[in-house]
Amino acid sequence: MTSVRPDRPRSAEPDGDGAVEIVEYTDPACPWAWGSEPAFRLLRALTAGRARWRRVFGILFDEDDDPAPDPAAETAWYGRYIADIARHTRAPYAHRLRWVAATSRPASLAAKAAERQGATAAERVLRRLRETTFVLGTPADTAERVLDALAGLDGVDTVRLGAEMDDPEVVAAVRRDHAEARDPIPEAHAFHAPGPHGTGVKETDDGVRYALPTLVFSGPGGRVAAPGWRSLPEYLAALRTVAPRQLWEAAPIGPEEALAAYRSLTGPELSLLTGGTTPPPAAVRVDTAGGPLWLHPDEAATHPALSTAAESKSRRS
Template identity: 85%
Template structure:
């Protein structure tokens, strides 16, 4: 991770609803900006750490999410879609070996664009933090558990149908609302204007740089967390450990104890609605899910669903490996 900048955090002027509490720590507010994309396999693998980090900072930091648009509408189509899908499927599996995240037995296609899913996730923020988390999680699972990316408005809404705690009808009506479209457009631009700390970032491993080249310049490596506070600013690009994230917090908010208590598997399932093996391990310190959890098999290990979540989850129809309750 790059060392903290001694200057104040750069102001984006974007505002936004934020996904966490707004609080002060010592001499100033703590902010975490998450640069991500619904279709990013590294971001999917980072979800357990991000969930733990959101719990750790709840009420003490403002969390803002920026969608980087990994796949865009204007990208040239692959000359051989089947070959591209086979290559990208292997790419996801390689990443999952590092992150231990579930991945689909078969990727049906590579997302033509991640903009519709990003619009849906941005629109969901209008319905509050719980809705925002559930929508983004379901869209990630559509790609990485089922292998059917939501790359059109119709596919997005099909994936979200019946999702508890979300007014999907309202969300669908707001997908093309000008302010939502403008917010995602700003996200796209912000993700392509990395801070110096991201450029300077170097680390060993498969995700060791802070910026990625694009057809029109550079963008943040996805995912990237930018921490800012009274102690300065730290960029944490790529798939990082919880120790690295807590070190970043201690740098930008020195003198504060950043610890999150483990919760029980039942509480975790009730709160998060779906859990991977790494989720269970990091959030609960255990490996066994609750006896009521509904198991969905993937090529990278099981996904565990809350029974209520399972009643509307696309895996109910798409996965022949669904079992309820677990054995």
């Protein structure tokens, strides 16, 4: 990533030479994308109203992938893989992964359909679907599991969502996402950085795709690819490269405001968004193998992590 000269004039006004766009290549079941959510949430808040943010679903697991010869062994291995990544990103992870997602296409269809209901619904749907894997350990890899996970989710018309998951336009949009994720720009091919996620593209059976997640920043100052798990300063440097005349400085918000806005907070999100580690008194705690998840009371009322725990306790009593 290139740096901006410190004597380059900046202002809070838009550059005027072109719009800023951020394209996020992701997948609901990607552990690196889950670990990147603290930085991405802050970036989305920082760029709101000043950049167009477009999300592309790369389909990490697809319907035509060959089944594992030993599903139990694959699940055990992948559970350890998630735990290793979580130790790097500090993201929560499930005490036990019950199965590896057979496909991430149904969750991607639901997340794409949710965009029709607005930005808030889209964020809540994708977040809840990520949590089926990384909090519950039960990936929502069928349409039925997707809708079960989303049942009662505040601000989302799940009946409409279920109907629109099969809408030809939604299906075509996800198909285009799949293709776009497998046509990386030259900047992604050329990207190399230290660390466990330092290449810009990943090999597939029939070519390559973006490393997930990847952010591609475009603006009057050029284009920058930021693949894999990157630090917040790296993302801010990319923003300052593509839009050097704008001020890109993140200010912390209070924990109550963060919980009200996001409804679900990991420890790293609480720290990055608020500058502290103390959750609001009303937050509902969900324990995972990688630390707590904090839920807004309205979110906790329908969250499958709480209903599953209640059912388990009822069976034991």
